[in-house]
Amino acid sequence: MNLVVVDYNAGNLTSVVKALASLGVDALVTSDPDVVLRADKIMLPGVGHFAATSFLNEEGLTDAMRERIEKGTPFLGICVGMQWLFTGSQEAPTVPGYGAFPGECERFFGPEFGRTLKCPHVGWNSIHFNRQIPLTEGIAEGAFMYYTHSYRAPVINETVAVTEYGGDFSAIVARDNIMGVQFHPEKSAAPGQRLLQNFVRL
Amino acid sequence: MLTKRIIACLDVTGGRVVKGVQFEDLIDAGAPAELALRHSLSGADEIVLLDITATHEGRGTLIETVRETARRLFVPFTVGGGIRTADDAAAVFEAGADKISINSAALASPGLIGEIGRRFGAQAVVVAIDARRNGNGSAGAAEVYASGGRKATHRKLIDWAREAEQRGAGEILLTSMDADGTRAGFDCELTAMVSDTVQIPVIASGGAGTADHFADVLQHGKADAALAASIFHFGISDARQLKQHIAARGVSVRLPC
Numbered sequence: 001m002n003l004v005v006v007d008y009n010a011g012n013l014t015s016v017v018k019a020l021a022s023l024g025v026d027a028l029v030t031s032d033p034d035v036v037l038r039a040d041k042i043m044l045p046g047v048g049h050f051a052a053t054s055f056l057n058e059e060g061l062t063d064a065m066r067e068r069i070e071k072g073t074p075f076l077g078i079c080v081g082m083q084w085l086f087t088g089s090q091e092a093p094t095v096p097g098y099g100a101f102p103g104e105c106e107r108f109f110g111p112e113f114g115r116t117l118k119c120p121h122v123g124w125n126s127i128h129f130n131r132q133i134p135l136t137e138g139i140a141e142g143a144f145m146y147y148t149h150s151y152r153a154p155v156i157n158e159t160v161a162v163t164e165y166g167g168d169f170s171a172i173v174a175r176d177n178i179m180g181v182q183f184h185p186e187k188s189a190a191p192g193q194r195l196l197q198n199f200v201r202l
Numbered sequence: 203m204l205t206k207r208i209i210a211c212l213d214v215t216g217g218r219v220v221k222g223v224q225f226e227d228l229i230d231a232g233a234p235a236e237l238a239l240r241h242s243l244s245g246a247d248e249i250v251l252l253d254i255t256a257t258h259e260g261r262g263t264l265i266e267t268v269r270e271t272a273r274r275l276f277v278p279f280t281v282g283g284g285i286r287t288a289d290d291a292a293a294v295f296e297a298g299a300d301k302i303s304i305n306s307a308a309l310a311s312p313g314l315i316g317e318i319g320r321r322f323g324a325q326a327v328v329v330a331i332d333a334r335r336n337g338n339g340s341a342g343a344a345e346v347y348a349s350g351g352r353k354a355t356h357r358k359l360i361d362w363a364r365e366a367e368q369r370g371a372g373e374i375l376l377t378s379m380d381a382d383g384t385r386a387g388f389d390c391e392l393t394a395m396v397s398d399t400v401q402i403p404v405i406a407s408g409g410a411g412t413a414d415h416f417a418d419v420l421q422h423g424k425a426d427a428a429l430a431a432s433i434f435h436f437g438i439s440d441a442r443q444l445k446q447h448i449a450a451r452g453v454s455v456r457l458p459c
Contacts (some may be wrong), residue, residue: 010323011322011326012295012296012322012323012326013325014295014296014297014298015272015298015300018272018273018298019243019276022273022274022276028313032258043303047323047325047326048322048323049323049325057380061355074319102400117204118262118401118402118403118426119374120324120325120403121403122325122372122373122402122403122426123203123204123205123207123247123250123403123427124204124205124207124456125204125205126203144205144456144459146277146278147204148325148372149325164203175332186276187276187278188276188277188299189242189276189277189459190276192276193276
């Protein structure tokens with residue numbers, strides 16, 4: 001299997017690659033669209049600023065991923081990689097997202113913020129399912145996942161699971177072969193490893 | 203609901219754990235990778251590895267220790283001690299750390315916080331602060347110390363915490379030098395003052411002697427996380443047991459884990 005991890009200079013990919021290695025998958029880390037075009041599975045990680053995703057358009061990676069996604073190749077976006085699947089983000093209003101899912105990511109806000117809640121949202125929080133998909137097989141309702149982010153994706157029809165932090169946001173979104181998770185499965189102990197294993201087996 | 207974190211801290215030098223959280227029944231109590239894995243499997247929400255000697259000669263050993271420790275660790279992993287430049291940080295990240303902790307280097311050149319943050323994301327930069335109550339002894343009068351607490355900076359804790367946040371720190375690891383080593387409990391007042399001042403998470407450190415002390419600092423001290431070191435010598439066998447205890451006190455923690 002040719003699992004490609006797309007590198008767009010958005011933070012540290014070591015953890016994702018290492019987590020895949022522990023599942024026996026030798027992932028290929030690349031910024032080369034030609035390599036992406038040969039992928040059997042695509043993973044788009046990323047922590048940091050949404051603006052970093054402009055690299056994907058500039059380097060032809062968006063087009064390459066789109067071509068594979070439209071042919072049914074399983075795709076998993078993590079953190080900013082999931083937010084990129086939406087229309088865009090208030091974090092970088094001029095940078096368009098991929099647009100697979102409707103809605104814009106927005107900064108955490110509400111009366112609790114600055115009082116009882118902090119931003120960024122950092123730590124272990126529970127996920128609550130609207131439905132189960134093959135990616136989430138064996139992961140319990142209420143399982144804890146590790147988060148670190150300041151922007152949240154809205155809850156939409158394609159939301160598979162939500163997490164609550166000053167209101168619900170999308171923890172997992174999916175439509176057919178396009179999937180995204182806001183948390184870091186590579187840092188989320190056994191439930192996170194299970195999710196990665198499920199993705200590898202799709 | 204977002205849970206409060208219990209973070210296991212390992213002090214290492216020359217590739218061996220010399221102090222910190224240990225288990226009596228562990229076959230090799232000195233191997234960081236084994237200890238870190240054991241803690242993560244027994245409920246620790248995060249692991250911090252501190253290079254306490256942090257000599258130039260020891261950097262190669264540290265990088266190997268980080269690489270070996272990170273290999274099987276699937277919870278957040280922070281490395282601190284002796285990181286003076288963005289390139290030092292890069293080497294530690296490349297070896298598998300998720301976050302780095304900087305203390306004296308950030309005080310000497312505060313721009314380092316933003317520099318590392320721009321390359322690896324703000325979430326990856328933990329600014330560690332050692333503070334002591336000076337002057338009239340109030341929390342507001344607490345000042346920051348560098349070089350492992352040996353060097354006064356004459357900076358107010360509250361000012362430095364605020365500046366660290368503005369410069370792009372992702373979290374603050376606050377050690378009360380007054381409480382550290384006393385086993386009489388965390389300095390809840392000091393921790394709450396910093397937590398109320400900044401928007402970023404605050405990790406409390408120093409003074410833990412009982413499981414109740416953790417509940418105290420996570421509730422009254424408004425800490426988002428607490429660092430556990432010698433606590434495991436005093437009748438608590440692992441992080442899971444500690445978390446069960448503080449959950450019974452009404453603190454939300456990651457359980458089962």
